Structures are given as C-alpha cells and as structure tokens.
Amino acid sequence: MIAIIDYGMGNLKSVFNAFQQVSPEADIKVTSNPADIKKAHRVVFPGQGAMPDCIRELDERSLRSSVIDAAKTKPFLGICIGLQMLFDKSEEGNVEGLGLLSGTIKRFNNHNTADESGHKLKIPHMGWNEVSQTNIHPLWQNISNNDRFYFVHSYYLESKEKNIVSAETSYAQKFCCAIAKENIFAVQFHPEKSSTAGLQLIKNFIQWSV
Amino acid sequence: MSLAKRIIPCLDVTDGRVVKGINFLELKDAGDPVEVAKKYNEQGADELAFLDITASSDNRGLILHIIENVAKEVFIPLTVGGGVRTPEDVRNLLNAGADKVSINTSAIVNPDIVYQTSSRFGSQCIVVAIDAKLTVEGSKSFWQVFTHGGRNATGLDAVEWAAKMASLGAGELLVTSMDRDGTKKGFDLELIKAISDKVDVPIIASGGVGDLQHLVDGVKIGGADAVLAASIFHFGEYTINEAKAFMKSNHIEIRQ
Numbered sequence: 001m002i003a004i005i006d007y008g009m010g011n012l013k014s015v016f017n018a019f020q021q022v023s024p025e026a027d028i029k030v031t032s033n034p035a036d037i038k039k040a041h042r043v044v045f046p047g048q049g050a051m052p053d054c055i056r057e058l059d060e061r062s063l064r065s066s067v068i069d070a071a072k073t074k075p076f077l078g079i080c081i082g083l084q085m086l087f088d089k090s091e092e093g094n095v096e097g098l099g100l101l102s103g104t105i106k107r108f109n110n111h112n113t114a115d116e117s118g119h120k121l122k123i124p125h126m127g128w129n130e131v132s133q134t135n136i137h138p139l140w141q142n143i144s145n146n147d148r149f150y151f152v153h154s155y156y157l158e159s160k161e162k163n164i165v166s167a168e169t170s171y172a173q174k175f176c177c178a179i180a181k182e183n184i185f186a187v188q189f190h191p192e193k194s195s196t197a198g199l200q201l202i203k204n205f206i207q208w209s210v
Numbered sequence: 211m212s213l214a215k216r217i218i219p220c221l222d223v224t225d226g227r228v229v230k231g232i233n234f235l236e237l238k239d240a241g242d243p244v245e246v247a248k249k250y251n252e253q254g255a256d257e258l259a260f261l262d263i264t265a266s267s268d269n270r271g272l273i274l275h276i277i278e279n280v281a282k283e284v285f286i287p288l289t290v291g292g293g294v295r296t297p298e299d300v301r302n303l304l305n306a307g308a309d310k311v312s313i314n315t316s317a318i319v320n321p322d323i324v325y326q327t328s329s330r331f332g333s334q335c336i337v338v339a340i341d342a343k344l345t346v347e348g349s350k351s352f353w354q355v356f357t358h359g360g361r362n363a364t365g366l367d368a369v370e371w372a373a374k375m376a377s378l379g380a381g382e383l384l385v386t387s388m389d390r391d392g393t394k395k396g397f398d399l400e401l402i403k404a405i406s407d408k409v410d411v412p413i414i415a416s417g418g419v420g421d422l423q424h425l426v427d428g429v430k431i432g433g434a435d436a437v438l439a440a441s442i443f444h445f446g447e448y449t450i451n452e453a454k455a456f457m458k459s460n461h462i463e464i465r466q
Contacts, residue, residue, distance in 0.1 A: 011307075011308075011331075018285055050332065124411070126334070128214045129214065130212075193287050195286050
C-alpha cells in the first residue's frame with residue numbers, strides 16, 4: 001500500500017490522481033491514520049500552504065512520529081512543503097521543521113533582483129523550470145536532464161549537506177530542488193502537475209527498491 | 211536556463227460545454243471540456259484556465275464534475291474561476307481537482323475573502339482576476355476595475371487594486387483588458403506593464419490576443435509571466451505548439 005499523508009493542508013486529489021494514473025492496480029490511500037502509515041510500503045509526504053500551518057496541523061493530528069518513522073524506514077517521497085519540513089528550520093514564521101536533515105528554508109529575495117529577461121523577479125517562483133540532475137538516482141530514470149517541472153513556492157532549501165543534493169534549478173540564483181538520502185527522496189516542484197516528466201518520476205518512485 | 215513563460219488556453223464553460231463568443235455574446239460551441247483540455251495538454255499547454263460563465267445557479271455544480279474529470283486525465287495546473295463567492299466555493303473547486311481558483315467580483319464585494327482563502331488554502335492557489343477598462347474622468351485617466359463581465363464600474367484604480375490584492379495574499383493576478391477582450395488587437399500592454407511593475411506576484415495577461423506577435427509583446431513589452439488566450443486556439447487558427455515555436459524564435463524561454 002502507498003500512503004499519501006493527509007494532515008489537512010490542501011488538496012491531495014492531484015497527488016492521488018497522478019499515482020493512480022501511473023499505477024492503476026496499486027493500493028493507494030490518502031490517509032491521516034498512523035496505522036496506515038506504519039503499514040504502508042511507500043509513503044508520500046505532500047504539502048502546500050505555509051510551513052508553520054503545516055507543522056501545526058501535522059502535530060494536531062499527532063502524525064509527527066509516524067512521518068519520522070516512515071522517513072527512516074521506507075521509500076519516502078516529499079513534495080514541496082513536504083521537502084521543506086524535513087529540515088531544521090524555516091524562515092517562514094521562524095518555525096522548526098522535523099529536523100531529519102540539516103538545512104534552512106529561506107525566502108527568495110527580489111530586492112534589486114531581476115530575472116534573466118531583466119524584469120523584476122516575481123515571487124512566488126511559479127511555473128515550469130529546468131531541473132538539472134546532479135547525481136544518478138533511480139528516481140531520475142527515463143527523465144532527461146534539464147527537463148522542466150512545475151514549481152510554485154516562495155521559499156527554498158539552503159543546506160550545507162552538499163551530498164544530499166540530487167538536482168538544482170535556477171531562479172535568479174541556483175537552489176537545490178531535489179534531495180536524496182538513503183530511502184528519502186524529496187522535491188520542491190510538483191511531479192503530480194508536471195505532465196509526462198512528473199508522472200515518470202512518480203512511476204520511478206513506485207518501482208524504487210531502496 | 212530559466213523559468214519558462216507560460217501559455218494558458220482559456221476555456222469558457224457553460225452548461226457543460228466549452229463556448230466562445232465576442233464580449234459574451236454570440237456564443238459558439240467549441241467542444242467538450244475534457245476533450246478540449248486533453249487536446250491542449252497534448253499540444254503542450256503549460257496550464258489550463260476554466261471560466262464558468264453559467265448564468266443560472268442550477269447548473270453551477272456541473273463545473274465541479276468537469277474539473278474532476280479533467281483532473282483525472284490531465285496532469286498540468288488547472289485554474290478555475292467564475293462565480294466563486296465563498297471560501298466554501300474555493301474548497302469545493304480545490305477538492306474537485308483545481309490547483310488554483312480565480313476570484314473576481316466577490317473580491318470587490320468583500321476583499322477579505324482573498325485574505326481568508328489564501329490564509330486557509332495557501333497563496334499558491336488564489337488567483338485574483340481583474341477586469342479593467344481605461345476610464346477618463348475630467349483631466350484624469352486611469353484603468354478602472356469592472357465586475358460582472360465588464361458591466362459594472364467600481365471606481366477602483368486597477369493598479370492600486372492589484373497591489374492591494376497581492377498584499378492580501380493573492381498568489382497571482384489575471385489581468386484582462388475589457389477594452390481589448392474579443393477585439394484581436396492585442397493586449398493592453400500599458401495596463402499589463404503598469405501592474406507587473408507594481409506587484410511582486412506573477413501576472414497573467416489576458417484580453418485581445420489575435421495573433422502570435424501579441425503573445426510575444428505581452429511578455430517582452432508587458433512583462434507578463436504568462437499569457438492567456440482563447441479564440442486563437444479554439445477555432446484552430448494556431449496550435450499551442452505554433453505559439454511556442456514563435457515565442458522561442460523571439461528569444462522567449464518556453465517549455466517544449
């Protein structure tokens with residue numbers, strides 16, 4: 001069973017639909033039940049909205065330890081805020097994350113910053129941007145280097161742990177948009193909204209044997 | 211290597227069908243929404259916008275079924291607007307599979323809905339649609355915000371209104387020139403640029419696209435982050451691919 005963790009922040013239908021599209025026979029459950037997360041063979045940790053709200057909602061549903069257990073033991077896919085929450089802390093509301101990985105989530109700065117075409121840098125970073133793979137990983141299988149994925153976020157990861165970086169994207173500056181460590185893979189973009197490349201990444205996750 | 215400018219075909223939907231008319235008149239049938247959405251997705255659309263123009267409240271629920279069905283087959287962002295009045299409407303659309311919900315008239319009646327819904331569901335899913343018309347009052351001219359498809363004047367300055375909406379939590383603004391909508395004369399580039407320069411959030415330019423150069427101008431002159439068009443795509447004048455190839459030949463970053 002694949003568990004998509006639902007802690008009340010936003011709509012998980014897109015994530016569910018995308019998993020069902022690539023694997024119609026799979027048992028996919030959108031769940032906030034710790035027993036399901038424990039039983040699942042693979043866990044998806046999505047997230048949208050503001051990180052302080054996400055952390056609060058996660059704790060209100062007493063899901064923190066289930067998420068941490070899953071991230072330590074089985075194939076685990078973090079998406080968007082689901083990536084950000086794995087780290088120490090975020091500038092967004094100065095909130096602490098789950099601390100599974102070391103790094104800080106910072107806000108894009110558009111003060112005196114222009115994009116490549118000379119226009120003011122817009123925040124959120126919204127749209128299709130190139131994902132430059134920095135290591136070989138089963139989740140990049142059959143995905144071209146620099147393929148575009150759909151992003152929508154105002155905060156990004158800054159980490160000194162260079163060995164966990166699995167892809168980078170450029171938005172006025174280079175930032176890490178995918179991390180990989182043992183059984184954890186997490187992405188800042190939205191594979192469920194990234195058409196063919198995104199569906200391929202989800203397929204790769206379903207087939208990933210850690 | 212950078213962020214691509216987006217091309218967004220807009221589907222006006224009523225009574226379960228895609229339609230297109232000029233200034234909301236003479237509606238012509240342009241197909242089944244799911245089929246049209248799939249076609250645009252295959253052509254490389256970066257995102258899809260659905261505008262529910264259903265007049266009667268009886269048929270309003272139809273849009274939810276349409277979005278549910280599109281979201282099962284099309285894996286790119288879906289924006290839905292038209293008649294969104296309450297946080298409950300936003301929630302229902304998101305649950306049906308919309309990624310973003312666009313709010314127009316109700317933001318003017320009650321600006322707080324933008325704050326409420328962006329706090330609750332995240333700025334990333336709240337788009338504020340602004341319909342503006344150049345208005346001359348004595349020696350002063352400004353872009354005035356209109357509601358109800360351009361029928362009701364609000365007295366609001368569109369540029370100031372845009373800044374207010376962004377500050378209340380709108381994650382993106384969909385700016386339509388009522389002067390240009392349906393005319394095929396191109397975007398009101400001054401309007402787009404004035405708003406794009408004023409706010410930090412991405413801007414979708416809308417209203418008036420008649421040929422591919424207009425899309426290029428929207429980005430290069432107007433500073434738009436995305437361009438929205440309906441009729442040039444619906445009746446087969448241009449495909450999305452052709453639009454992208456043209457933008458690329460004009461040195462605009464696009465997703466291929």
